[in-house]
Amino acid sequence: MGSLVCARNVSKKFGDLRAVDDVSFDIAKGRITGLIGPNGAGKTTLLKAVLGLTDCQGSLSVLGLDPFRQRKELMKNICFIADVAVLPRWIKVSQLLDFLQSVHQNFSRGRAEELLAQTSIKKTSKVRELSKGMVTQLHLSIITAIDAKLLVLDEPTIGLDIIFRKEFYGNLLSDYFDEERTIIITTHQVEEIENLLTDVMFINNGKIVLDSPTEDLPERYVELMASADGADKARQFKPIYERDVFGKKVMTFEGVSREQLRGLGELRTPDIADLFVAKVKGAAA
Amino acid sequence: MIRTQLALLRREFWEHRSMVVVPFVVAVLITLTALTGQISIDHKDLLDLGIVGATNMPDNARAAALSGIMIALSSSFIFAMWILTIFYTLDSLYAERKDRSILFWRSIPVTDFDTVLSKLLTAILAIPLITFAVIVATHLVFLLNISIWIDIRGGNPWHLIWGAVPLLDNWTATLALLIALPLWLSPFIGWFLFVSAFTKRSPLLTAALPIIMLPLFEKILFGSNVMAETFFERSVKMPLFSGLNNMELLFQEGEGFENFANAKLSLLSLMDFSGFMTNPQLWVGIIVCGLFSAAAVYVRRYRDES
Numbered sequence: 001m002g003s004l005v006c007a008r009n010v011s012k013k014f015g016d017l018r019a020v021d022d023v024s025f026d027i028a029k030g031r032i033t034g035l036i037g038p039n040g041a042g043k044t045t046l047l048k049a050v051l052g053l054t055d056c057q058g059s060l061s062v063l064g065l066d067p068f069r070q071r072k073e074l075m076k077n078i079c080f081i082a083d084v085a086v087l088p089r090w091i092k093v094s095q096l097l098d099f100l101q102s103v104h105q106n107f108s109r110g111r112a113e114e115l116l117a118q119t120s121i122k123k124t125s126k127v128r129e130l131s132k133g134m135v136t137q138l139h140l141s142i143i144t145a146i147d148a149k150l151l152v153l154d155e156p157t158i159g160l161d162i163i164f165r166k167e168f169y170g171n172l173l174s175d176y177f178d179e180e181r182t183i184i185i186t187t188h189q190v191e192e193i194e195n196l197l198t199d200v201m202f203i204n205n206g207k208i209v210l211d212s213p214t215e216d217l218p219e220r221y222v223e224l225m226a227s228a229d230g231a232d233k234a235r236q237f238k239p240i241y242e243r244d245v246f247g248k249k250v251m252t253f254e255g256v257s258r259e260q261l262r263g264l265g266e267l268r269t270p271d272i273a274d275l276f277v278a279k280v281k282g283a284a285a
Numbered sequence: 286m287i288r289t290q291l292a293l294l295r296r297e298f299w300e301h302r303s304m305v306v307v308p309f310v311v312a313v314l315i316t317l318t319a320l321t322g323q324i325s326i327d328h329k330d331l332l333d334l335g336i337v338g339a340t341n342m343p344d345n346a347r348a349a350a351l352s353g354i355m356i357a358l359s360s361s362f363i364f365a366m367w368i369l370t371i372f373y374t375l376d377s378l379y380a381e382r383k384d385r386s387i388l389f390w391r392s393i394p395v396t397d398f399d400t401v402l403s404k405l406l407t408a409i410l411a412i413p414l415i416t417f418a419v420i421v422a423t424h425l426v427f428l429l430n431i432s433i434w435i436d437i438r439g440g441n442p443w444h445l446i447w448g449a450v451p452l453l454d455n456w457t458a459t460l461a462l463l464i465a466l467p468l469w470l471s472p473f474i475g476w477f478l479f480v481s482a483f484t485k486r487s488p489l490l491t492a493a494l495p496i497i498m499l500p501l502f503e504k505i506l507f508g509s510n511v512m513a514e515t516f517f518e519r520s521v522k523m524p525l526f527s528g529l530n531n532m533e534l535l536f537q538e539g540e541g542f543e544n545f546a547n548a549k550l551s552l553l554s555l556m557d558f559s560g561f562m563t564n565p566q567l568w569v570g571i572i573v574c575g576l577f578s579a580a581a582v583y584v585r586r587y588r589d590e591s
Contacts (some may be wrong), residue, residue: 053391055587075394088300088386095299102292103395 004029004150004182010058012045012090019045020056021206030179032196035186036276043186046203050184064150073240076106079143079255080100080152087135088126090150095122096142104146112145115175133164140168144176151176153185157192166194172196186269190273200256206279214272221278223270224251230264237261241278252278265285289395293403294411301376307369308419311362313495316426323434336440340384340558351428351450352552358427359420359459361464370408370467374477375488377404378581389444397586401478407577408474412441421456451551451552459570462525465561469523472570475577483588525561544579 003026012020020042029031037043050075052067060067065074087096091200093116100228116123117232118135127135136157157165169192170198178182187193200217202210210218226234226249235261236244239251248265257268270278298304339347353395378401390400430452432442437507480492500513559569 053388069392070398072394075392078392080388080392082385082392086385086388088301088381088389089384092299095296097294098297098394103289103393105394156369259468 004063005184006059006061008059010046010049010056010060011053012042012049012056013202018206020049022058023203023206023208025183025201025208025211027181027199028066031198032177032183032185033198033199034190034193034203034272035184035201035203036190036233036272037186038280041203042206043203044154047080047152047184048185051078051152052224064201076104077148077149078152079148079150080154081136081139081156082154087127087139090126092121092124092126093138096127096138097123100142100146106147107142108145108147112141114140115144133160136160136164136168137171140171140176144171147266149182151183153187154182155187156185157187157189165189169193169196190276192273194272197272202276202279204283209279209283210275217272217275220254220270221270222253222256222261223250223268223274223277224253224261224265225268226251233265234261239282241282243277252282286399289399290403290406293395293399295412297377297403297407300380301373301407301568304373304407304415305419306359307365307424308416311365311424312419312426315361317431319427319430323430331478332434335437336435336438336445339445340440341586347445347449348451349491352455353444354427355424355450355459358423358553359462362420362423363463366412366463367466367470369473370412371471371477372489373412374404374408374474375481375492377407377483377583378478378481379488385454390497397582398458401578401582401585405474405574407469407553408478409471410464413447413467413581417456417460417463420459423457424452452554454551458556461553461556461558466523469525469567469570470519471574472519472577475574475581477580479577481583523561523565524564525557 005025007026007083008024010020011018023046035043035046036105045054048054049060050062050067052062053073054066054070054078056057061075063077067074091099097109100112101109116138119134119141121130121134121138121141127138128147140239142154157168160168171178172183173196185197197214199209199213201209224234224239225232225245231236231251234249236252238255239254240254243250252270253261261267300410381390386392389399427444432446435442435445476511477488477492481488484491496516500510503509503512
C-alpha cells in the first residue's frame with residue numbers, strides 16, 4: 001500500500017507570508033509522526049491542509065482523497081483533536097454520544113462507553129462541568145471509539161498537568177494505536193512523546209528541514225561533548241551546531257560517523273529537542 | 286442525509302434551549318395573568334353578568350369573541366417567536382466560532398451545507414412548530430380555566446365555550462401563519478445567518494447597521510425611500526390575508542372586522558394561500574434567503590479560523 005498522506009510541492013500563502021512553502025513528504029500507514037516546529041513555523045497550517053480545513057496549492061492527497069474538496073468523505077476516516085478547548089461546552093456527555101452515533105458511521109458507542117466507564121466522567125455531566133483533564137479524556141475516548149485510519153493531534157495536551165499528559169499518551173498507545181492506524185502529532189513538549197514517535201518531521205519557516213524515521217537518527221546524527229583538546233579537531237568535521245554546556249563544547253554532527261569522532265570526547269545520539277534546535281539554529285547561523 | 290439532518294436539528298434543540306424556554310415563559314405569563322385576574326375580581330356579580338351576557342349572545346358573536354381572545358393570545362407568542370428567531374439565527378454560526386467548538390463540529394463527517402441547512406430549518410420550521418405546540422397548550426389551559434370558572438358560577442361551559450369555539454379553524458390558521466411568517470421574512474433570516482457566519486463581534490449590531498444605515502444613505506444621497514419602503518413592507522405587510530395586513534386583522538377594525546364577520550368566523554377563509562404562494566415578492570424573498578445562506582456556507586467552508 002502506498003502512503004496515507006502524500007504531499008507534493010504543497011504551499012499555503014497568507015498575503016506575502018508563506019506559511020507552508022513548497023513542502024513534499026509521505027506518511028505511511030501504521031506510523032506515528034511527530035511534526036515539530038517553533039510557533040509560527042507552519043505546523044498548524046499544514047495540519048489544517050491535511051484535514052481539509054484550508055485550501056492549499058500543490059498536490060495533497062490524504063487516504064487517496066483531496067482533503068479540501070472531499071472533506072466529508074475524509075472525515076469518516078480521520079479524527080482530530082485540535083486542542084482541549086474545542087468540545088462544545090453546553091453539550092452533555094450522553095448527547096455527544098447520541099450525536100456521534102447518528103452522524104458518524106464509524107463510531108462505536110459501546111466502545112466509547114466502555115472507555116468512559118474507566119474514567120470518572122459521568123454521562124449526565126455537561127462538558128463545561130468537567131475539568132480540563134477530563135475534557136481531554138472524554139475527547140480521546142470518543143476518538144478512540146471511532147474506527148479512523150488517521151488521527152491528527154495538534155497540541156493535544158496543552159494546559160494539562162503532567163499526570164494527565166502521561167495518561168493521555170499511555171491511553172493513546174494502549175487503546176487507540178495499532179498497525180492499522182496512523183497518527184500525526186504536534187506538541188511543544190517533545191520530550192514526552194519522543195519514545196512514541198516512529199518518524200519525525202521538523203518544520204521551520206514553512207519548510208521541512210528534517211524528515212526521518214526515528215530509528216535512522218542515530219546513524220545520521222551524533223552529538224559530541226568534546227574534551228578540552230578535542231573541540232578544535234572536531235570542528236574539522238563541520239558540526240551543524242555547537243553550544244556550551246557547563247563550559248564544555250557540545251557539537252551536533254550530521255553524516256559524520258562515530259568512528260571519525262572517537263577519542264574527541266563523549267558521543268551520544270542527540271535527543272529530538274536538541275536535534276531540533278541544532279537543525280533550526282544551525283541552519284540560521 | 287435525513288438521519289444526519291435530524292441529528293443536527295436535535296443538536297440545535299440541545300444547544301438553544303431558548304426555543305422551548307421562550308414560548309414556555311410566555312405561556313406561563315399568560316396563564317398566571319389570567320389566573321390572578323380572576324382571583325382578584327371582587328365583583329363576582331360582574332362575572333355572573335358576563336356569563337348571562339354570553340349565554341344570551343348569538344352563537345356567531347360568541348365564537349367571534351372566543352376567536353378574538355385566541356388570536357390575541359397567539360399574537361404575543363408570534364411576537365416572542367420573531368425576537369427568538371432573530372437572536373437564534375444571529376447566534377447560530379457565531380457561538381461555535383467564539384468558543385472554537387467549530388473545530389470539533391468540522392472534525393465530524395458533516396458538510397458545511399448540511400450544518401447551515403440545519404440552522405435554516407430550525408429557524409423557519411422547528412421554532413414555529415415548537416411555538417405552535419405551546420400555543421395550542423396555552424389555548425387549552427386558558428379555555429379550561431374559564432370553563433371551570435363558569436361552571437363554579439353556575440354557567441354551562443359546554444355551551445358557552447367548547448361548543449362555540451372554532452378550535453380547529455383557529456389552530457389550522459395559526460399554524461399556517463406560523464409557517465408563512467418565517468418564509469415571508471426569510472430574507473432577514475438569511476441575512477442574519479450570513480452575518481452570524483462572518484462577523485467577528487457583535488452580530489446584532491452588525492446585522493442591524495445596514496438595515497438602518499442603507500435607507501438613510503439612500504435618503505441623503507438620492508432623496509428616495511426605496512430601501513426603507515422595501516424593508517418596511519417586508520416587515521409588516523405579509524400578503525397572506527387577502528387585502529389585509531396582519532395589524533389590521535389583529536385589531537379587527539373597520540373593514541377587517543366586517544371581513545371577519547362575513548367570513549362566518551373562519552380565520553382560515555380569510556387567508557389567501559394560493560395568492561400568498563404565487564406572490565412574486567415571496568419568491569424573491571426566498572431567493573434572497575437562499576443566496577445569503579449559500580454565502581454563509583461559503584464563509585464557513587473557506588474562512589480560516591486560525
